[in-house]
Amino acid sequence: xxxxxxxxxxxxxxxxxxxxxxxxxxxxxxxxxxxxxxxxxxxxxxxxxxxxxxxxxxxxxxxxxxxxxxxxxxxxxxxxxxxxxxxxxxxxxxxxxxxxxxxxxxxxxxxxxxxxxxxxxx
Amino acid sequence: xxxxxxxxxxxxxxxxxxxxxxxxxxxxxxxxxxxxxxxxxxxxxxxxxxxxxxxxxxxxxxxxxxxxxxxxxxxxxxxxxxxxxxxxxxxxxxxxxxxxxxxxxxxxxxxxxxxxxxxxxxxxxxxxxxxxxxxxxxxxxxxxxxxxxxxxxxxxxxxxxxxxxxxxxxxxxxxxxxxxxxxxxxx
Numbered sequence: 001x002x003x004x005x006x007x008x009x010x011x012x013x014x015x016x017x018x019x020x021x022x023x024x025x026x027x028x029x030x031x032x033x034x035x036x037x038x039x040x041x042x043x044x045x046x047x048x049x050x051x052x053x054x055x056x057x058x059x060x061x062x063x064x065x066x067x068x069x070x071x072x073x074x075x076x077x078x079x080x081x082x083x084x085x086x087x088x089x090x091x092x093x094x095x096x097x098x099x100x101x102x103x104x105x106x107x108x109x110x111x112x113x114x115x116x117x118x119x120x121x122x
Numbered sequence: 123x124x125x126x127x128x129x130x131x132x133x134x135x136x137x138x139x140x141x142x143x144x145x146x147x148x149x150x151x152x153x154x155x156x157x158x159x160x161x162x163x164x165x166x167x168x169x170x171x172x173x174x175x176x177x178x179x180x181x182x183x184x185x186x187x188x189x190x191x192x193x194x195x196x197x198x199x200x201x202x203x204x205x206x207x208x209x210x211x212x213x214x215x216x217x218x219x220x221x222x223x224x225x226x227x228x229x230x231x232x233x234x235x236x237x238x239x240x241x242x243x244x245x246x247x248x249x250x251x252x253x254x255x256x257x258x259x260x261x262x263x264x265x266x267x268x269x270x271x272x273x274x275x276x277x278x279x280x281x282x283x284x285x286x287x288x289x290x291x292x293x294x295x296x297x298x299x300x301x302x303x304x305x306x307x308x309x
Binding site: 009011012013015016019034057058059074086087088089091106107109110 | 222
């Protein structure tokens, strides 16, 4: 059973990603939601999380800064983090991978694309 | 004459902008909303095309080039958009509908930006600002031309529009995208 953290400033995207996870028949124990990187770090400190899906462009703390801070902590060094972002340039994807992203899906996405990426991560 | 890093003229940028808006809007609606949209004839306006009432979502771009992108539609179109995106029926504009319109705008303008970056250099994207009301007008404070692409769905019209120009400050200081260049709202 997975404890998933979805980080996106759009409630619509958080809802869609939850739907995709359920459609993919991924066994979910809990789904936590955060509107930015800072909120996400707080949840990680207090909850057991086994998978993170994160946007990049967010207010307060963006997804790349969140990724950097997350990877700086030994406890989360191997936590799978799938970036789901409108940012699709090669440079941005490369930057996310360099900062420790486990995978990258560009918005707009299909449920199949998310399922395929998660299958490779889990 | 101003040319881009890859030799595009400003006129070419405007022409490519219209094609990119059409392609990205159709991709977002087809992939995320399962809706086929028919683009109408592109036109250029010296002030932003906005409906007299309804929903407008605006995003700023900044980098080597600066500008804004927006999506405007009626309340009914916005509800249809949210219903298809979230698979829940919406009959009135609420927080969910405004958030759905903002996210659709983010995906369209973000993908147009990614496509243009190969020619124009890297740009940052602000988070969207959404306005809903009646009898309002939006316009950019700078006298820029907007490339406007209308789309039709069940006789309802939605417009996606962008204005973009070389950044005179590029290279002198790092730009961060914020609210689109000084913007005026008359509500």
